[in-house]
Amino acid sequence: MNQSNNPRNYNSPLLDNLLSQIPPLEMQQVQVKLQIAARINHHLQARGWSQSYFAERMGKRPSEISKWLSGTHNFTLDILVSIAWHLGIGIRELLPEPRRSVVYSINVEQKATCAEPSRHPYGRAFARGSVILHQQLKAVSNYSGYSPYNKA
C-alpha cells in the first residue's frame, strides 16, 4: 500500500526565537531590498536582457549587476534613478507598491430608542462605542507589516 508520508510541518523554537529577535525595521529593510532586486530582474526578463547585456548598457561590471539582483544591495537613490533610466521606466516601478489600507467599517445598530437618543445615556454610549470600534478596526487594518508575534 502506498502510504502517504508528506513532509511534516515543523515548528522550531530555535527558529521562532531567532525570528522574534529581528527588529521590525530590519525585517522591512530586507524585504524592500529583495523586492527591488526582484523588480529589476523582472524588467530585465521582460525585455529579454541578460545581466551582462544590462551591465554593458549601464557601463558596469556584470558582477555589479549580480550584486544588485541578489537582494542584499543597499541601493543609493542615484543608482536607482540610473537603473530606471536605462530600463526606460519611472523609478516608482522599481519600488514596492504601497500596501493598500482596507478600512473596515461596522454599523452598530442602536436597538434602544428614546425620544432624544443623544440625551439618553445608553444612546450616547452606543454612539461613542461605534466611533471607538471603528477607529480600532481602522488602526488594525492599516497595520499590515511584519510582526514577529504574528505567526504566518
Place this chain on the structure above:
Amino acid sequence: MRLERLCGPEATIYSVIWKGSGETLFEQFIRACTGNFNAEMQEIMARLYQIGHTTGARETFFKHEGNREFVEKYGKYTYALYDKTNKNLRLYCIRFSDCVVVLGGGGHKAKSTRRWQDEPKLSEEVHTVMELAAVLLEQLRTGALHWSANGKELQGTFNNYNNEPKQ
C-alpha cells in the same frame, strides 16, 4: 521537514533531519553559528522569511555552487544563499524552483577563503547538499516523490533512509 515559520505564499522552505538526529540541518547551522555571528544569522533568517512570504526564491538571490560532475549529471540545483564579500556565514541549499528550497547546513567562511573547496567544513556541507539533492532528484524521477498540483510542495513517501547521505 516543512519549516512552518519560513513558508509563505511565495515559497515553501524545507530542511532535513537525518535519522537519529533531533534537529534539522538548518537548525544545526544556526546553533553552530549564532553565538559569534548573531546579526548575520538574523539577516539570513529575515531573507528566508521574505523569500517565503514576499518574493519567492528567485535564482538571483542565490549563488550556484557544487561541482561540475553533479551539474552534468543532474543540473543546477545546489546553491548558497547570496552573501556579500564582507560576510562570514555561508548557507547551502537545494533550489528546485522559485517556489521550493531545501535548506542544508553551512558554516563560517574565512575572509581568506575564496572557494568552498578550500575550506574542509564548507566542502563537507556542499557535498552533503549535493548528495541530498541526488537522493531527492532520484526519488522525483522514480515517482517516490512528486510535486503538489500547485508545484509548491513536495509530496510522497519519503522513505529515503536507505539512501541517506552520511551525516
